[in-house]
Amino acid sequence: MTSLETIFEGWESADLEAACNTQDPNDGNTALHKAAIAEKPDMVTQILTAGGDPCIRNHQLQTPYAATPHSDTRIAFRMFQGQFPDKYNYSKAHIPGPVTPELLELEKEKKAQQKRAKRQREKEKQIEKIKTNQFLLMTDAEKVKAAEKRCFLCGSGLPKRPFEYERYTFCSIRCLQNHRNLRPLHMSA
Ligand SMILES: [Zn+2]
Incomplete structure (x- = not known):
């Protein structure tokens, strides 16, 4: 997390977008990768808003979305896509599709139903x-x-x-x- 905070301190300086998209020379991670890996959905939304490009790949060739299995963090990417469908190339970013709060509610209900069915079985x-x-x-x-x-x-x-x-x-x-x-x-x- 230290390196993430360091990058955010850099935000105060000249170019916010450039700061967002600077890659760590060690692993190729951008601030967006770091926020995703640290499982910080709110931070993901902030960085995307500030111009953090979700298409940049790290040294393992992962996009920020692909770099995290954390479901709430992944949802933050998809919510952002739902709100700003034209801001980034989301398919290139490996984001599977937009989600709205309504859709999210439906998905949750579906999952809960599957869970109940499994318990019943x-x-x-x-x-x-x-x-x-x-x-x-x-x-x-x-x-x-x-x-x-x-x-x-x-x-x-x-x-x-x-x-x-x-x-x-x-x-x-x-x-x-x-x-x-x-x-x-x-x-x-
Ligand atoms: Zn038998």
Whole structure:
């Protein structure tokens, strides 16, 4: 951050835009790179306003936008593009497109929805696991009478057409065969 502050002190001097676009000889980073990497969205907006060119690449050939994975910082670039669509060559700056506060709200809602769906799937998985374990703990006689029939070997839910022999049901031919192979051992034990 020290070097960023140093550059900002330079703003007081003659040419603000030139100061913004001066590249650090060590890594090629401009003030905009440094603000992006430091995850300072407000600073990114200030530098863009002052004329900091988002197209300049550092020694790793990264534009300031590409130099940060930080989502709020990336949004600052896209908000700026939404406000000033003609100020810079945004595609050259690798900025994926403008965003407005309304769009941002929609994106957030979409992400929250995906999160909720994921949580729901995980919950269902957890319930399925418990059901499987409960089924596997039953005796064969209990399994036959169980309200929800499952695979006698692995406890998975059954497909539409389960695999069967005698009174046993299975999720797959593999489970059926394994059960058959294991059975003599169970019997003699
Ligand atoms: Zn099975």
